Amino acid sequence: MRVAGAAWLMLPLLLGACTGEENAPRRVEPPPAVVVVASFDFPESELIAEIYAQALVDAGVPVRREPGLGPRELVQPALQQGLVDLVPEYLGAALSSVAPHSTVDPHDPVATRGALDTALGQWGLRTLTPSAATNQNALVVSRVTARSLGLRTTSDLRGAARRLTIGVPPECPGRDYCLPALDRVYGLRFGAVTLLDTEIQRVAALREGVVDVALLFTTDGSLASGDVVMLRDDRGVQPAENVVPVVSERALRRHGHRLAGTLDGISKRLTSENLRFLNWRVEAGHEIAAEARGWLLRHGLVTRPD
Secondary structure (H helix, E strand, O other), X not given: OHHHHHHXXXXXXXXXXXXXXXXXXXXXXXXXXXXXXXXXXXXXXXXHHHHHHHHHHHOOOOEEEEXXXXXXHHHHHHHHOOOOOEEEXXXXXHHHHHOOOOOOOOOOHXXXXXXXXXXXXXXXXXXXXXXXXXXXXXXXXXXXXXXXXXXXXXXXXXXXHHHOEEEEOOOHHHOOOOHHHHHHHHOOOOOEEEEOOOHHHHHHHHHOOOOOEEEEEOOOHHHHOOOEEXXXXXXXXXXXXXXXXXXXHHHHHHHHHHHHHHHHXXXXXXXXXXXXXHHHHHHXXXXXXXXXXXXXXXXXXXXXXX
């Protein structure tokens, strides 16, 4: 419904260009070249998209926001169909989705980006400069569980997995770098799988003992709390997941350096540590828009407080 909404929101602009008094022709200005900035339906994606949107507005680029549009299965078609212009993406996950049979080394961000751009080109899309910030899937346990089972790496789970319950996002069983990879590479088959929509739910389930293991992101703010332990991906399953803007060629033609330069400036300053701090702030109840503004101000990317 959100994707359909993006298309319908364009309809009044198109209809407006067709109205007017008969026998009284007038010049109708074309609608402004709005850049539709969308995000996936989790807080970090919404946060990065808001950083993009605020910086673009400050640079004079007209923006319409579509926050929390949905999972990849909804956002990707919206990009391909031209309903949105800009989405913060993750290199490996994006390539796995649009070119699942790619043979490039998934741990090489340069090769991954090149293959991703080749695949995206058929839809008039491309990447801009990737950031140093990377956000991969990670398995997390409580500090008590880590101590009692001697867990430091993902491989350490193999002997205990059948006795444990894992909490994962609903899409995880069908995603190659999620449960399938844990089975294929590590031989992990858990005693039970609990589907939980959000990271907040998975962390809460872990702390309350509802699950023994949770799949989180490496930039999750809860990792700063000290009561959970992230297990090292010792076999290097997870691909390069640098945060990267995926943008339509249409938007780039309209706005040129104001768009590309602004987004490149953000990517040059965005780090994994930044994201972990910002995610922690958002999880603590601070508003996404305020946190995005604060980060932009601290890095000199905007000049006005609001």
